[in-house]
Amino acid sequence: MRVYKFGGASVKDAQGIANVLQIVAKEEGDLIVVVSAIGKTTNALERVVNALWENRDDEALREYEAIRDQHRALAQKLGLNKAIQDSLFATNLVTDIPRSANYDEFYDQVVSTGELNSSRLLSAYFNANGIANELLMMPQLLITDTTFREAKVNTTLSAQNIKGALRQSKSHVFVTQGFIGGTSDGLLTTLGREGSDYSAALLANFVDAESVTIWKDVPGILNADPRLVDNTILIPELSYDEAVELAYSGAQVIHPKSIRPVENKKIPLYVRPFNAPEQQGSVICETTKRVDVPVYIWRKNQKLITMRAKDFSFILEESLSHIFDIIHRHRLKVSLIQSSAVTISVCVDNTRYVADAIKELSDAFRVTYNEGLSLLTIRGTSPEILKKEQEHRDILLTQTTRRTARLVVKE
Ligand code: ASP
Ligand code: MG
Numbered sequence: 001m002r003v004y005k006f007g008g009a010s011v012k013d014a015q016g017i018a019n020v021l022q023i024v025a026k027e028e029g030d031l032i033v034v035v036s037a038i039g040k041t042t043n044a045l046e047r048v049v050n051a052l053w054e055n056r057d058d059e060a061l062r063e064y065e066a067i068r069d070q071h072r073a074l075a076q077k078l079g080l081n082k083a084i085q086d087s088l089f090a091t092n093l094v095t096d097i098p099r100s101a102n103y104d105e106f107y108d109q110v111v112s113t114g115e116l117n118s119s120r121l122l123s124a125y126f127n128a129n130g131i132a133n134e135l136l137m138m139p140q141l142l143i144t145d146t147t148f149r150e151a152k153v154n155t156t157l158s159a160q161n162i163k164g165a166l167r168q169s170k171s172h173v174f175v176t177q178g179f180i181g182g183t184s185d186g187l188l189t190t191l192g193r194e195g196s197d198y199s200a201a202l203l204a205n206f207v208d209a210e211s212v213t214i215w216k217d218v219p220g221i222l223n224a225d226p227r228l229v230d231n232t233i234l235i236p237e238l239s240y241d242e243a244v245e246l247a248y249s250g251a252q253v254i255h256p257k258s259i260r261p262v263e264n265k266k267i268p269l270y271v272r273p274f275n276a277p278e279q280q281g282s283v284i285c286e287t288t289k290r291v292d293v294p295v296y297i298w299r300k301n302q303k304l305i306t307m308r309a310k311d312f313s314f315i316l317e318e319s320l321s322h323i324f325d326i327i328h329r330h331r332l333k334v335s336l337i338q339s340s341a342v343t344i345s346v347c348v349d350n351t352r353y354v355a356d357a358i359k360e361l362s363d364a365f366r367v368t369y370n371e372g373l374s375l376l377t378i379r380g381t382s383p384e385i386l387k388k389e390q391e392h393r394d395i396l397l398t399q400t401t402r403r404t405a406r407l408v409v410k411e
């Protein structure tokens with residue numbers, strides 16, 4: 001069994017979906033195909049949630065209808081029959097989903113429809129074009145807790161469910177949803193934005209897959225983001241540890257959570273270009289090879305929060321656990337930590353949870369913050385590289401070790 005994951009960009013239009021069919025048709029063994037929502041659907045669904053949450057129902061309805069029509073037009077273009085077209089986004093997101101008291105819970109009920117519908121469409125298209133397959137429903141199989149928007153997977157139960165579903169099936173190809181799961185009470189959950197890679201890695205772990213392939217719109221894992229830098233270099237092979245470091249630093253190419261599940265079972269994870277499937281791309285695997293080119297990773301939209309004891313006493317030992325308890329409870333994602341005798345600074349992703357966390361931190365500390373920042377991590381740095389990168393930038397903080405430099409810079 002192998003696992004293929006296709007992100008939103010690979011299925012954004014009829015041509016993309018036809019290309020996915022070609023790639024899948026070449027695979028001879030058993031295969032699980034994990035798919036994200038089509039194109040930018042998840043962003044559009046977030047707009048629906050926010051409009052509904054603020055009682056702007058007319059706006060929500062317009063957004064919902066646009067998403068629905070786009071999916072149905074795509075199905076039509078792919079030659080799928082009317083019944084399949086009409087089944088897409090048949091649930092009216094404005095009128096048919098009860099508004100729960102909790103934003104995150106409501107978010108998951110709405111946003112997970114992106115993957116439910118992309119997978120339905122892809123499965124139907126495969127069936128209509130010679131790839132018989134079964135559609136697996138992650139909300140019933142991948143069981144999570146109720147940490148909505150960042151649900152924790154019950155791996156024991158989910159592994160049992162998924163192995164059971166495969167055992168009972170005569171199919172060789174399975175299509176399923178990335179990014180989503182469900183609680184044992186039947187509520188839908190999501191695993192965190194861009195979480196489809198993580199779903200693919202978990203499924204591979206559960207079924208002891210031979211490999212996972214993430215098909216992307218880049219040639220593989222590069223030493224810098226090709227959208228920001230010319231002359232990038234492909235890294236053909238890297239270790240699981242190196243991959244975690246890159247992903248955690250903000251490399252967009254792969255979700256940080258997706259490495260551990262494959263590493264645990266020594267499953268190689270390939271990153272390959274969907275528009276040039278004959279190319280090998282990159283592989284993350286058990287290797288002692290070190291990456292031998294400098295790697296530049298940007299993590300955008302950061303906030304640097306600095307805490308100082310109100311009475312100027314020595315802050316560190318007594319306060320660390322208190323600070324990190326608050327950070328953890330508010331689900332902040334810490335990208336860098338720096339301390340001095342009287343202050344501690346943390347750089348975090350600027351999410352909607354940050355304001356509440358700062359409020360709570362302010363009870364015990366004097367808190368200041370800067371926003372509109374990016375974190376630049378350079379792995380395999382040298383004094384020359386660092387000097388060059390520090391020129392012409394407005395830098396708030398620099399942290400260096402022998403091989404890695406991290407700069408918090410104004411955007
Ligand atoms: N569709 C989800 C997102 O855009 C999950 C994913 O793409 O991995 O965040
Ligand atoms: Mg995506």
